[in-house]
Amino acid sequence: MEFALSTDLELLKKSVREFAQLELAPRVEEMEKTDRTPMDLVRKMGGLGFLGVAVPRDLGGAGMGNLARMLLVEELARVSAAIAMSVQCAHFGIASVCDGGSPAVRDKYLPPLISGEMICAVGITESAGGSDPTGNTTEAVENGDHFLLSGRKCFISNSHVSEIAMIVAKTKDTPQKEFTAFLVDRQFGGFKPGRLEKKIGFHGCTTGELILESCRVPREYMLGREGQGLQLALKGITEFGRTGIAAMSLGLIQASLDAAVKFANERVLYGKPIGALQSIQFKIAEIHADLEASRLLAYRAAWLIDRGRRADAEVAAAKFYCSEAALRCTRKAMEIMGAYGCIKEFPVERYCRDAQLLVPADGTNDIMRIIAGRAAISAGKTGRK
Ligand SMILES: Cc1cc2nc3c(=O)[nH]c(=O)nc-3n(C[C@H](O)[C@H](O)[C@H](O)COP(=O)(O)OP(=O)(O)OC[C@H]3O[C@@H](n4cnc5c(N)ncnc54)[C@H](O)[C@@H]3O)c2cc1C
Structure with missing residues (x-):
């Protein structure tokens, strides 16, 4: 190893x-x-x-x-x-x-x-879908050598700064619905950003709607094969979205640890830096251990992907563990800093707000637990490890 x-x-x-x-x-x-x-x-x-x-x-x-x-x-x-x-x-x-x-x-x-x-933005989520993308209603109707895309995507990162987006749309409205991915360019017309969300964190990364109104997308802008849109999206979410959220969690935990340690060394109470207090040492030890455990989960998931292996369960576990560790650790850093932790002049309150957004992004942590839990149960049944 x-x-x-x-x-x-x-x-x-x-x-x-x-x-x-x-x-x-x-x-x-x-x-x-x-x-x-x-x-x-x-x-x-x-x-x-x-x-x-x-x-x-x-x-x-x-x-x-x-x-x-x-x-x-x-x-x-x-x-x-x-x-x-x-x-x-x-x-x-x-x-x-x-x-x-x-x-x-x-x-x-x-x-x-x-x-x-x-x-480039990635437009999968819709209000009718969310965790269940098969509920999405954005449709792509074939029209000669084009598809006409209509619908409304929500909570899309980079919504207002992207010129192009990967859009997943329904190509068959039969009981066995079929979804296909397209690359859609603003130049096509009928494709624009809509409502811009005001979020508690990630200030500086736009999140909002993407609206498609009979947008004419040439057939050669289809990504992958017809009917394979959700598979393509799921591969991307797993290998890029969820690993990305795990990595962001690591950055936030490390930043919280840096801020907490600096504060613990500088803030003097009872004639000594508060780092001499056991309660502060305990919290710092917990943040440090969470960071190390999160790094092992996250880096191993990436390592598997880099070796061409399916790592859906490992990625799901890394996503929910790391993002929840970020919630715990950013909050602990705030507590270490007493009232200073709640003041905007110090960055930890921002880390705390940003960490909250990691939980729903790229699939909620409930969904991650379902993926990781099912895999563990199935591995137990088959004796695979
Ligand atoms: C900061 C941010 C950036 C995002 N960027 C993008 C983006 O770029 N592109 C994109 O397409 N989407 C993006 N999203 C959307 C994100 O992927 C969705 O928020 C996510 O898939 C969950 O959907 P939802 O918010 O509609 O929650 P819902 O699906 O409505 O879930 C509501 C609640 O029900 C729970 N729940 C749902 N299904 C189950 C189940 N089967 N079992 C148990 N509990 C369940 C959820 O865990 C949650 O607690 C972003 C979201 C955020 C917060």
Whole structure:
């Protein structure tokens, strides 16, 4: 068993950390106030190779795999969970173009998506669907060499800053409904952002509706095969969305630990730093243990994906464990800081608000427990480990 990261991964982590501290940290306050995505930073990250980190080399990326992507998202989230969310959703969008795009679609869109000139959203959720995407009503009606897409997607990350989106729509309304994925471009007309949500956290990552009104999508913009839309979406959510949320959780836990330790060393009570109090040491020990346990679950899930293995249950376990550890740890960091923890001048209240959004995003933690629980029960029945 090898716990050390390779030199390439260490170098990547270091360069993302430097970028986050030098370029991103000074912009966080502005993002908190305006809730706008700093697109100039997205383009800079594209220029540094952050958006194409997991894109295979033959498609113009760095081909570093999912563990590399998780380390990158974790380092960004340590400074801004909002930017980490924007970037990890962009990775998911890029992956769906890589996985399902025709050669023409890949040639047209991958270069600007990797360079950060363009950002791609992923539109699966609808108010009629949520955890049950088979309830979704957005439809794609075949019309010669086009499909006409109509419907309304909700809670979509990057909704108001993306030029294109992967959209899953119903292509057959029979009892055995059929869903197909498409890449939809604003240039087609009939495709626009709708309501912009006001969230408790992730300020600086837009979340909102995407509206399709008889949007004419050429057949060659279908991603994957007809009827395979939910499978393509589920693969992307598992390998990119949920691992991304786990990585963001790690960044938030690490940031909370950093803030709590700094505070424990600086705040003096009874003539000593509060770090000398056992109750503070206990909380810091718990945050540290949660961070280490979360990292093992998350990195192992990425490691499996990088070896071409199905890791649905491992990813689900990592998603719910890490995001709930982030909830616990951000709150503990706030408690360590007493009243200071509740003051906006200190970042831990932001970490706490951001952590809450990790629970429903990319599939709620109830759904993650169902996936992980069923797999464990089935492994117990068959004797597989
Ligand atoms: C910050 C954020 C960003 C997001 N970004 C995107 C995006 O980019 N693209 C996208 O398509 N979607 C996105 N989503 C939507 C997200 O995927 C959905 O919120 C999620 O799938 C859950 O759907 P829902 O919110 O409608 O909850 P519902 O499905 O309505 O669930 C309500 C409650 O019922 C529980 N529940 C549902 N089914 C079961 C069950 N079978 N057993 C037990 N309990 C159950 C849930 O756990 C939850 O507690 C985002 C959400 C958030 C919060």
